[in-house]
Amino acid sequence: MPRAEPPSGRVARYGRTVKYEFLSPDWFTKVDELIAKAGDLRIPEAMKAVEVNITVKSAGGDKQLFLKDGLFSRGHQGTATTTLTLTEELARKIFIEADAAAGVQAFLAGEITVDGDIAKLVAMQTVEPSDPQKQLTKQIAAITA
Numbered sequence: 001m002p003r004a005e006p007p008s009g010r011v012a013r014y015g016r017t018v019k020y021e022f023l024s025p026d027w028f029t030k031v032d033e034l035i036a037k038a039g040d041l042r043i044p045e046a047m048k049a050v051e052v053n054i055t056v057k058s059a060g061g062d063k064q065l066f067l068k069d070g071l072f073s074r075g076h077q078g079t080a081t082t083t084l085t086l087t088e089e090l091a092r093k094i095f096i097e098a099d100a101a102a103g104v105q106a107f108l109a110g111e112i113t114v115d116g117d118i119a120k121l122v123a124m125q126t127v128e129p130s131d132p133q134k135q136l137t138k139q140i141a142a143i144t145a
Contacts, residue, residue, distance in 0.1 A: 017142060017143060018143070019143055019144060019145035020143055020144060020145060021145050022088065022091075022092055022096065022144050022145065023056060023058075023063045023065075023088070023091075027143075027144065028072075028073075028074050030143050031072070031140055031143075034136060034139050034140060034143070035071060035136065038132060038135070038136045038139075039132070040132065041070070041071075041130060041132045041133050041136060042130035042131075042132055042133070043069055043070045043071075043130060043133065044070075044127045044128070044129070044130065046120075046123050046124050046126070046127040047069065047070035047124050047127055047129075048069050048070070049120055049123070049124075050067065050068070050070075050082075050120045050121060050123075050124045051066070051067065051068045051077065051079055051080045051081065051082070052066070052067040052068075052080055052082045052083070052084050052121060053065070053066055053067075053076040053077065053080040053082070053083045053084070054066070054067060054072075054083070054084045054085075054086070054091070055076075055083065055084070055085045055086075056086060056087070056088050056091045057085065057086065057087050057088065058087070058088035059088075063088075064076045066080065070129070070133060072095070080116075081116045081117040081120075082114065082115070082116040082117045082118065082120065082121055083113075083114070083115045083116055084112060084113070084114055084121070085112065085113040085114075085115075086106065086111065086112045086113075087111070090102065090103070090106050090111060090112065092144075094106075096137075096140060096141050096144050097141065098129075098134075098137050098141075100125060103125070104125065
């Protein structure tokens, strides 16, 4: 009997937790579910003040995200005063692996393009995420292929 293929954007892992292709529609759906279940994330004020449009460059085409209140959503928003452009590999390191140092190094090396108000983005980098945010990041990493 042939094995069923996982739905688009999902990667089967030997009967364990289903992993979702980073930034796929299924990944966003699962991340939205995790955020809803997380409750109060106690997001620091410096993170709440930041609204950033993010363009992630990948072999499969550019993907657009919007960062507000320390959380991602699909697409760009007109209210953002800052736009960040980076590679998918770098986005994974910064946003999934929570490697802030990789972001700073990439910015200094010119691997990240920032247009607009960089001050709030820099301020956000100096703020420690709350414990619930750290837990959510671990949960997102666990479901990301």
